[in-house]
Amino acid sequence: MPSPYLLIIATSARMLAQIAYQAGIQAVVIDLFADTDTRRYATAWRQVASLSLNDLLPALEPLLAEYPLLDLIYGSGFESFPESLSYLSQRLHLIGNTPAVFVNTVNKQAFFAVLDSLQIPYPDSVFTPPAPDGGWLSKPLCGQGGLGIRHWQAEPLAENYWQKYQTGLPHSVLFLADGQHLQVLGFHRQWTTAAGSDGFLFAGLINCTALSARHKALITAWLSQLVPILGLKGLNSLDFIQDGTALWVLEINPRPSASMQLYGSDLLSLHRHACAGHLPTIYHQDKAGTxxxxxxxxxxxxxxxxxxxxxxxxxxxxxxxxxxxxxxxxxxxxxxxxxxxxxxxxxxxxxxxxxxxxxxxxx
Structure with a gap:
């Protein structure tokens, strides 16, 4: 008999907890913020300092003992803690990409090698410090949300790679995948902000873009090649830059992203079905999504x-x-x-x- 409960773990789990609540699912939540609305949407919640195993286990074990938890949906934050995701996959059924797919997709060297093999353009990227000529960004190897991205000034940095600064407008596309095929849900214009020492923090997105039909078709064609090679399933998003007629891929986020809350449909159900190999034939947006x-x-x-x-x-x-x-x-x-x-x-x-x-x- 399926459990009425769903475990959700993310750096910030509010979005997933809210969508689960709206779908009538009893969410049990672990995240770093324990915001007041997260608590309101969750049947139970625990706040942790990080998603490392040392921090997760003391919160996880009592919840597993108290609730009949079988399934886990994970959000952002495991980019820096893949060992935690691997451990969780041994204890629960992951609704999302497997740890191996997740790690391979967020591994920059592996991902760029796939892009090279498909001749998909991306900004020049290197894994040894380049000359500090002002044209490079330093980026964390295991980053999320733009944290730690800054213009390269030759300061010593560990666990980073370097990418040529590319002018243009940042965008993303939200899509469902079943490991072989995909269904695009929507394109978004994104923006960043500078705060503290971080110059490119993710600050927001909108479901309105000036992308041409050709741009959208090209991104979709690239995804149709990437999905089977990477084995992506469920909700994922791809970040890219558009400058005039040119497009450059930045990265794939192999888990539900912030853009899913722009849509009024039950994307959690679509995520679950896509992970089980069932894509919607056609995605119909409701009024809220248009x-x-x-x-x-x-x-x-x-x-x-x-x-x-x-x-x-x-x-x-x-x-x-x-x-x-x-x-x-x-x-x-x-x-x-x-x-x-x-x-x-x-x-x-x-x-x-x-x-x-x-x-x-x-x-």
Whole structure:
């Protein structure tokens, strides 16, 4: 008999917990933030310092003892802790890419070798320090969300690779895969922000782009080659840059990404079915998925304090508990905005971010 419970583990599990809650699934959650809305959507939750095995196990074991947990959906954060994902796959049924597929996809040297074999363009990348001529970015080998990406200035850095800075507009595409075939769900325009020492933090995305039909067809064709070679299953996303008529692939995130919350359909169910080898013949967006919709992270520009009197907007998510101190460069919360046009979305995001930051006392 299938269990009514689902274990969710991620750096921030709010999105997956919320989608599970909306689908009538009882989510048991482990993440690093334990935001107030995550707690509201979860049947049970535990907060950990990291996704390392040393931090995960003391939280995991009591939950496994208390709840009949069989299935696990994982989100971001295992890029730096693949051994944790491997361990979890021995204890639970993973709904997502296998640890081997995950590790091979996020391994930059292996991924770039696949791109080379398919003649898919990507920015020049090297694994030994280049000359600090101002044209290179240093990137963590096991990064996520733009953390640790900065212009290369010859400072000593461990566990990094270097990639030529490429002008253009960052984009992503969300897709479902069954290991051999794929179904594109949507294309997105992305943006980054600078905060603290990080110059390229992922800051948001919108489901409206200026990509041409040719651009979309080319990205889809590349994915049709990459999916069977990498063995990707379930929800994944590919990041790329568009500059004029040219496209460059950056990376594949082999797990559910932030863009899935732009769509109103039950993507968790589609993820589960795709992992079992069943793709939808045609993906039908509901009304919520055809409006202009954006997700944006609000980062602290200076150290701020979350007062207990703060009235969060209804469309605000990832809400830290009152009393939380958010240091410069740390995420405070996020906004999800739906409007008739992209311009209306951008205007609301700007207005709400400014209004919210004005309410937070600085320390």
């Amino acid at each position: 409006e202009a919709c954006a997700y944006q992270i609000i980062y602290a520009k200076e150290t701020v304090y979350i007062p207990d009197t703060l009235a969060w907007p209804q469309n605000c998510a990832d809400l830290p508990p009152a009393g939380t101190i958010c240091h410069t460069g740390q995420p405070i919360c996020s906004l999800l905005v739906r409007q008739k046009t992209a311009q209306m979305v951008y205007e609301q995001l700007q207005y709400q971010q400014r209004a919210l930051l004005r309410q937070l006392p600085c320390l």
